[in-house]
Amino acid sequence: xxxAKPPQSERIPPWRDxxxxxxxxxxVSSVLMLFxxxxxxxxxxxxxxxRGMPLTYRFxxxxxxxxxxxxxxxxxxxxxxxxxxxxxxxxTLVVSITGIFFATWLGFFxxxxxxxxxxxxxxxxxxxxxxxxNIPLLVLLFIWYFGVFVKLPPVKESITLPGPLxxxxxxxxxxxxxxxxxxxxxxxxxxAGIAISVxxxxxxxxxxxxxxxxxxxxxxxxxxxxxxxVIGWIAAKGKPFWVDVPVLQGFNYxxxxxxxxxxxxxxxxxxxxxxxxxxxxxxxxxxAVQKGQVEAARALGLPPAQVLSLVVIPQALRVVIPxxxxxxxxxTKNSSLALTxxxxxLFAIGxxxxxxxxxxxxxxxxxMATYLAISLITSGILNIYNRRVQFIER
Amino acid sequence: xxxxxxVLSGLVIASLLLASCAPQPAGEVAPQKIVETxxxxxxxxxxxxxxxxxxxxxxxARVRERGKVVCGVHKELxxxxxxxxxxxxxxxxxxxxxxxxxxxxxxxxxxxxxxITAADRGPVLQTGxxxxxxxxxxxxxxxxxxxxxxxxxxxxxGQGFLVRADSGIKTLQDMNGASICVTTGTTTxxxxxxxxxxxxxxYNAVTFEETSAVYGAYxxxxxxxxxxxxxQLAAVRAGFSDPNAHEILDITISxxxxxxxxxxxxxxxxxxxxxxxxxxxxxxxxxxxxxxVAEMKASSDxxxxxxxxxEGDWGYTTLGLEAxxxxxxxxxxxxxxxxxxxxxxxxxxxxxxxxGMNNLWKNGGLxxxxxxx
Numbered sequence: 001x002x003x004a005k006p007p008q009s010e011r012i013p014p015w016r017d018x019x020x021x022x023x024x025x026x027x028v029s030s031v032l033m034l035f036x037x038x039x040x041x042x043x044x045x046x047x048x049x050x051r052g053m054p055l056t057y058r059f060x061x062x063x064x065x066x067x068x069x070x071x072x073x074x075x076x077x078x079x080x081x082x083x084x085x086x087x088x089x090x091x092t093l094v095v096s097i098t099g100i101f102f103a104t105w106l107g108f109f110x111x112x113x114x115x116x117x118x119x120x121x122x123x124x125x126x127x128x129x130x131x132x133x134n135i136p137l138l139v140l141l142f143i144w145y146f147g148v149f150v151k152l153p154p155v156k157e158s159i160t161l162p163g164p165l166x167x168x169x170x171x172x173x174x175x176x177x178x179x180x181x182x183x184x185x186x187x188x189x190x191x192a193g194i195a196i197s198v199x200x201x202x203x204x205x206x207x208x209x210x211x212x213x214x215x216x217x218x219x220x221x222x223x224x225x226x227x228x229x230v231i232g233w234i235a236a237k238g239k240p241f242w243v244d245v246p247v248l249q250g251f252n253y254x255x256x257x258x259x260x261x262x263x264x265x266x267x268x269x270x271x272x273x274x275x276x277x278x279x280x281x282x283x284x285x286x287x288a289v290q291k292g293q294v295e296a297a298r299a300l301g302l303p304p305a306q307v308l309s310l311v312v313i314p315q316a317l318r319v320v321i322p323x324x325x326x327x328x329x330x331x332t333k334n335s336s337l338a339l340t341x342x343x344x345x346l347f348a349i350g351x352x353x354x355x356x357x358x359x360x361x362x363x364x365x366x367x368m369a370t371y372l373a374i375s376l377i378t379s380g381i382l383n384i385y386n387r388r389v390q391f392i393e394r
Numbered sequence: 395x396x397x398x399x400x401v402l403s404g405l406v407i408a409s410l411l412l413a414s415c416a417p418q419p420a421g422e423v424a425p426q427k428i429v430e431t432x433x434x435x436x437x438x439x440x441x442x443x444x445x446x447x448x449x450x451x452x453x454x455a456r457v458r459e460r461g462k463v464v465c466g467v468h469k470e471l472x473x474x475x476x477x478x479x480x481x482x483x484x485x486x487x488x489x490x491x492x493x494x495x496x497x498x499x500x501x502x503x504x505x506x507x508x509x510i511t512a513a514d515r516g517p518v519l520q521t522g523x524x525x526x527x528x529x530x531x532x533x534x535x536x537x538x539x540x541x542x543x544x545x546x547x548x549x550x551x552g553q554g555f556l557v558r559a560d561s562g563i564k565t566l567q568d569m570n571g572a573s574i575c576v577t578t579g580t581t582t583x584x585x586x587x588x589x590x591x592x593x594x595x596x597y598n599a600v601t602f603e604e605t606s607a608v609y610g611a612y613x614x615x616x617x618x619x620x621x622x623x624x625x626q627l628a629a630v631r632a633g634f635s636d637p638n639a640h641e642i643l644d645i646t647i648s649x650x651x652x653x654x655x656x657x658x659x660x661x662x663x664x665x666x667x668x669x670x671x672x673x674x675x676x677x678x679x680x681x682x683x684x685x686x687v688a689e690m691k692a693s694s695d696x697x698x699x700x701x702x703x704x705e706g707d708w709g710y711t712t713l714g715l716e717a718x719x720x721x722x723x724x725x726x727x728x729x730x731x732x733x734x735x736x737x738x739x740x741x742x743x744x745x746x747x748x749x750g751m752n753n754l755w756k757n758g759g760l761x762x763x764x765x766x767x
Contacts, residue, residue, distance in 0.1 A: 053520065053540070065584040067576075067599035077587035090757060150614045169615055250571040251618045253596060261616065262600070339578075342602045342611070348578065351603065355513045355579030358540035360520065 057366075059357045060085070066352055068344050070260050073337025081353050089350030089370060095263065095345060096264050096332040096374075099270040103331060104324075106271060108368055125279065132276035138337055141269040145341040149261035155252060166253055167263060173246035175256035186240030189232020197225040205379065263344035266335065274331045281323045287314035314389075321386040328382070329375045336371075344371060396665060401409040453525055453656070453663035454714055462506045465491035466518050466527040469509035470550035470606055472596045472629035473737045473744030474530050483507040486737050486756035487528040490548060490654050490671070494526060497670045497719040502726035507558055513579035516541045521656040526667060530626065532581045533653040548730075550751035550760050552646035553585050556625040556631060559641045565594045566593055566645055569706040573598040577692055582622050583613045623650045625738075625747060626656075632745035666713050672747045673720035676701055677729035678754060684728040687721055701766045708766045720766070730754075730761060 009139040014020045047056055060082035071087045072094060113125035131320050132140070150169050153159060158168035179187070204217035233240065246256030289312050291361035297311040350367040354360045461522050467488055468475030475485040481507075492502040501617040510518055515531055518524050519542035531537075531644050532551075533544040557563045563572070566589065576583050578601045600606045600617050609630045612620040621625065625643060631637050654671070656664050677683075680698050682690045691702045700706045701726075703717030710717055727733060731754070753759025 033448055065587055066578070067583065067597075067601070069599045069601060077584075077591065146610060146614070150611060150616050154615050251663050252573060254571070339603050340607065341608070342600055344578075344601060348601075349602070351513045352578045352583075352601075355516055356584065358520075360515055360517045360538065 024245065028136075044361070049115055053359070053361070055362055055365075057362055059359055059362075062357065064353070064356065066356055068349065069342065070263065070344070081357055084349050084353065085346075085366065088344060088346040091349075092332070092335055092345040092347075092374070093268055093344070095335050095338070097326065098267050099331050099335070101330050102267070102271040103274040103278055103327070106275035108282050109279055110275060110279035111282030114154065114279060115286060121154075128272075129276045129279050132273050133280075137273050137334055137351070138340065140273055141265060141341050144269045145261065145265035149265045152261070155248070158248075158253075164245065166248075170260040170262050172264065173253040174257040174259070175246065176244045177241040178240055179243045180236075180239055182236035183240045184238040186229070186232045189235065190229045193225055193228030193232070196228060200224055220389040231257055244278065260343070262338070262341055265341055266338045266343045270334060273328055273334070276372065277327050277330075278324065281320055281327060282316065284323075285318075285320035286312055288319045289315045317389055321382060321389065325379050325382045325386075328378055332374055333371060398514070399669075420719050428660050433655055442647055447654065447661070448661035451660065451662045451714065452461060453522075453660045454666060457525055457679070461499065463491060463495040463498065463526060464506045464508060464524045465494075465516065466510040466524040466529050467491065467698065468509070468529045468672070471530060471626060472633055473625065473742075473747075474629065475507075476741075476744075486549065487654075489528060489727050489733045489736070491526060491528045491725045493674060494667055496538060496722045496726045497673075497715060498666065499630045500716070500719075500722055502722075511579075511619045512577050512605070518657055519655055522538045522659075524657075525663070526654055526656055528654045530623070531655060532623075532650045533655075534581060537655075540723050542655050542657045545664065546763070547651040547653050547760075548671060549625065549652040551623040551625050551650040551652055553582055553621060553648040553650060554621040554627055554646055555643045556622075556627040556640055557643060559639055563619065564643065566595065566647075569597065570595045571597065571621055572618040573600055573616065574614040575600045575602070575620045577601070577605055577608050577622065578603050580622075581648065581650065586621055589647040611747060623652070625652075628672075628745055628747050662713060665709075666715065669709065669713065670720070670723055672763035673701060673723055674727070674730040674733065675754070675761055676766045677720075677724045678731040678761075679756065679763075682724050682729060684725055687725045691721065697765070706767070 042288055045055075061080050063078050064081045064084040065077050066084070066089050068075055068084060072090045073087060074085060075087045110125045113121050113131065116122045117127070152169040154168060155168045155170045158166040158173075160166055162365045163175045165175065174308070199220070201217055203222035204215040204220060207213065208215045208217055244255050244257070247255040247260075248254075293311055293315065294307060297307045302310065335345055336347035339351060344352075347367060350363050354363045357363070420453075425710055457629050465488075468485070469483070470476055470487070472487060472766075475487045478484045488505075488507060491505050491507065495504045496502040508518075508524055509742065510527070510529060510531075515527055515529060516537065519527055520540070527542075533547065536543050555563075555569070563569055569590075574586065576586055576599055583599075583601065586597075586599070600611060602611065603624075608622075609620060611635060611660050613618060616653045620630070622630075624646070627642050631642065634640060654667060656667055665676060676697075680690075680695065680701065682698060682701070689702050689703065690698055693699055693702075696705070702721040703710070703719070707717075708720070710719055716722075728736070734749065734752060735742060737744040738749075740746055748761060754762060755762040
């Protein structure tokens with residue numbers, strides 16, 4: 001740089017130099033921060049050693065010894081603490097994914113209803129939102145569990161619905177198809193059929209749009225969708241499934257698919273609570289779409305449904321996704337309240353493990369790391385999606 | 395060239411030697427407790443010097459400074475730890491906490507009852523958050539190793555089953571396939587798993603962290619059976635709207651010695667709490683009650699005069715207590731039998747539970763204490 005510096009700049013003492021001061025405060029605060037972290041960790045290590053509780057994870061291999069009421073992977077009390085932890089993780093994932101799925105759709109429709117020009121519909125949506133937003137989730141969970149699902153009729157007086165499907169205070173027992181030995185073969189054919197027909201649909205339609213030739217994309221893909229699974233059905237000797245019907249034996253129904261009242265209360269509670277917030281997110285997103293866009297779409301003669309699906313929602317999604325991510329993360333973390341109503345997810349099993357294995361700190365670290373990982377993965381995936389739908393601005 | 399090889403091999407050997415001298419990785423060394431829990435008495439000519447390990451006396455010191463004994467308790471278990479109509483903590487376990495306060499501070503009211511869940515009992519002991527846990531806690535070898543020091547068995551209990559009288563369940567085999575309500579993080583949960591696995595029976599556990607949720611779910615019919623210590627089941631049954639519709643089965647699947655525990659690392663406090671428990675048991679043996687403690691101070695029995703502090707030292711100087719510490723306990727709280735009857739006697743505040751194993755050893759029970767002398 002040949003531009004001459006103002007001569008007095010050399011004479012600015014360091015304690016008045018803004019750059020120096022900025023750098024200085026940053027260095028001091030980061031040193032303090034590092035020292036604080038160092039102190040916390042060394043203090044922790046010193047105390048655990050003093051108390052003879054070193055930070056090891058060897059206990060994870062010991063038998064857990066406690067029962068878990070519902071599990072999506074095989075588990076019994078003779079299995080290890082590590083296995084029990086994985087059961088908790090799957091239970092958390094199952095309830096979170098179910099909750100996120102239903103909360104998104106419910107929230108979406110409530111958000112639309114809130115904006116409806118129909119006075120009654122809009123007021124009902126408002127009441128739903130305000131009710132759920134202003135009552136603590138824990139209270140809602142207790143109401144759903146002790147007030148609704150446990151108040152269903154006793155198991156011997158179950159409500160029988162066609163299926164057969166039995167609803168009682170012990171849960172919902174569904175008749176459920178289960179795979180036979182040849183089942184996986186059929187499932188493979190079914191998946192392949194769906195994938196191939198979707199690809200055929202897209203490729204042929206693309207050609208139709210580009211060349212104007214009639215490619216019969218709809219009949220071709222539908223035929224593929226039917227023929228491939230039928231071949232699979234024949235390959236599976238016509239018996240890929242057997243039907244598991246719940247039968248009342250002794251105290252409870254045996255067989256079928258069981259949804260426990262604990263799971264139901266937690267799913268319904270989390271879904272409705274989060275849906276109220278998601279509804280407001282969607283409402284904000286829709287209102288953020290400029291009025292001119294709707295007017296222009298109407299002026300083009302689009303019917304109201306297409307105005308919504310082709311113009312409003314795609315633009316609203318851009319606004320909606322970042323706050324939606326927070327709601328998904330909240331739902332996942334809120335599922336830890338399940339321990340009060342007896343659904344054994346990650347945190348509940350973590351607490352039991354602390355008590356049965358006597359290792360508080362290692363287990364809490366594991367639970368924290370697991371929630372952190374789930375949250376980071378969720379927001380990572382949604383951020384990728386978010387980047388795809390955003391405007392590419394010049 | 396040769397020289398360099400020599401030097402190199404020398405280096406290799408040296409590093410091998412060094413490595414073999416290096417301390418072993420921490421993971422392979424058994425964890426060492428820095429806080430030793432032994433009072434070593436060294437004989438020195440002329441006088442006795444007690445070498446006290448680090449931590450000795452710290453809990454009693456902080457209790458005196460605070461003016462309160464902090465106890466981890468149950469807040470909703472009838473008979474053991476609950477609230478009376480005025481919101482005061484009462485119960486068998488609470489009285490044990492009050493007894494310690496009466497001995498150390500001279501005032502049975504100088505307690506702070508901290509409600510904790512079953513799953514919190516270990517952590518509050520390990521961190522020393524409370525001075526004493528008197529919360530319906532079973533003494534096991536593993537808990538003793540990991541949680542803290544268990545003092546003296548004050549209540550002998552066993553795990554049983556609560557069922558509806560019209561359910562037709564009489565034996566363990568009848569429970570095959572039943573839904574069973576149980577508290578998480580308890581020995582109960584593990585005993586249940588073991589008992590059913592041994593008998594090759596299936597069951598469906600419904601678990602809650604709060605005791606109230608367990609019995610709430612049972613009473614509403616979510617479970618066929620509730621399981622816990624028999625005393626707890628008796629307490630809960632007494633609180634149901636129709637106690638006679640439920641019965642406690644004559645099956646016991648475990649030993650549950652309920653024992654107050656203190657944090658590890660302070661032997662003086664450990665000894666103080668044990669001695670208070672012994673004092674209450676001994677007082678019942680000698681027939682000292684809260685009503686007659688004043689006149690008993692002049693008893694003709696030297697054992698009684700010793701216990702009440704009129705003559706001799708039962709160890710109070712070393713423990714840093716007043717001579718009348720145990721007399722205060724009896725006066726303000728009563729002896730073991732009085733406390734038991736206050737809650738579980740025929741006219742008890744909570745419910746009637748025959749003394750059974752909780753009778754004095756003289757009367758065919760298991761309650762026994764070392765001599766106070």
